[in-house]
Amino acid sequence: MAEISVNIFVGNTTFVDVEVYELWLEGYSSHDASSIRYQKLSPKMAGLKYDLLKSDTTDNYRMFMGIEKHLRNPITLSHQPLFQISPDIQKMLIEKYYEIDSLVAREILGKKLSSKHRKDLDEIGEKTKVSLKSCRRQYDNFKRVFKAVEDMEGPMVKNIQTNFLLSEELAKKYAAIVFFANNRFETGKKRLQYLTFSDFSFCADEMIVRWTAGSNDSRKEDLDADFDREFLQELRELKVLISDKDASDQHKGLICSSLKGKITEKAFADIESNFKNLSRPIVNIASGMIHSRELRDFFNDVVEKIIDPTKAAQWTTTDMSMFLKSYTANSYQLEGMARHTRLHATLDRYMTTLTKCILCMYHS
Numbered sequence: 001m002a003e004i005s006v007n008i009f010v011g012n013t014t015f016v017d018v019e020v021y022e023l024w025l026e027g028y029s030s031h032d033a034s035s036i037r038y039q040k041l042s043p044k045m046a047g048l049k050y051d052l053l054k055s056d057t058t059d060n061y062r063m064f065m066g067i068e069k070h071l072r073n074p075i076t077l078s079h080q081p082l083f084q085i086s087p088d089i090q091k092m093l094i095e096k097y098y099e100i101d102s103l104v105a106r107e108i109l110g111k112k113l114s115s116k117h118r119k120d121l122d123e124i125g126e127k128t129k130v131s132l133k134s135c136r137r138q139y140d141n142f143k144r145v146f147k148a149v150e151d152m153e154g155p156m157v158k159n160i161q162t163n164f165l166l167s168e169e170l171a172k173k174y175a176a177i178v179f180f181a182n183n184r185f186e187t188g189k190k191r192l193q194y195l196t197f198s199d200f201s202f203c204a205d206e207m208i209v210r211w212t213a214g215s216n217d218s219r220k221e222d223l224d225a226d227f228d229r230e231f232l233q234e235l236r237e238l239k240v241l242i243s244d245k246d247a248s249d250q251h252k253g254l255i256c257s258s259l260k261g262k263i264t265e266k267a268f269a270d271i272e273s274n275f276k277n278l279s280r281p282i283v284n285i286a287s288g289m290i291h292s293r294e295l296r297d298f299f300n301d302v303v304e305k306i307i308d309p310t311k312a313a314q315w316t317t318t319d320m321s322m323f324l325k326s327y328t329a330n331s332y333q334l335e336g337m338a339r340h341t342r343l344h345a346t347l348d349r350y351m352t353t354l355t356k357c358i359l360c361m362y363h364s
Contacts, residue, residue: 013084013086014063016085018092021060022096034054071094074094104135109180121136142174142181146178150178156208175204175205175224182226186299191300195303210349234342235289235290239283241331242279251275251334255323255327256271264315264319266313267310267315277309284305285298285305306358328348
């Protein structure tokens, strides 16, 4: 009898079924996930046994529950000995576990991340059509990240990436959530309901980049979630743009001269006849940000006092963009501003971010 040579390889690499993992994250029970998988696979796989598929699903769920404690502290996932998972799969597991549903995040945004608000997740789940289990996981993720980085010094996005091993894109979304929770921005008013989580996240990123303590001075040790108080104090000096009638008239003249023939007739006529009412909210919002209550109302004030009136006057996004750029550029030429050259940097810092936020919300 001829000898038979058999090569045997034994390994303990953990296999992760991504589709089952997603069903687990979405909050399906093992039974429901098995039924979903069977309905999807049985037409393609003749003779597929439901009991076999159910057993496989149960095994996967048991594994995910074992891994979950490490997903809550992602740095430990690569060091644990029980599950041998490749770096690429580890990255996928973490990224999907911390994935954010924009509708859920929009409902939670601006709220204090407390156990009291965790009780509201039933309503959020019903409103967003996202399972309660998924809502709880996301809420707990928000709270976990907030708790981890709230007292850390340095760039918030990098801190989140370092401690939770998230992609930069996802870390920026968590930074927005931390930023809003820290500063308690009002996001729930009726006039703000049209704004999405992406809109607020974009604005948060712009504010973090330019308005926080660390954004203007890398030597400062404040977290990016804290506004630069010196900057907010300096914004009060922009009152010169509306307090001096001659300066305001000069400002209007320069803007009209630069925009004539470049924007719609409706917008140009509005600037000519209504300039004070257009300039005043820009300055008043800036000067009021030093007060916590007015800072919390930033988005509401921008929509109510700048966006809604100009939209009602049928301004286009291009009209608004060109007006804000002209407003900023021509401010530097005013006599009152010329005597305060230090304010040029403050105005530029304020208007750059305000312009981006307004245009984001205008387009939404």
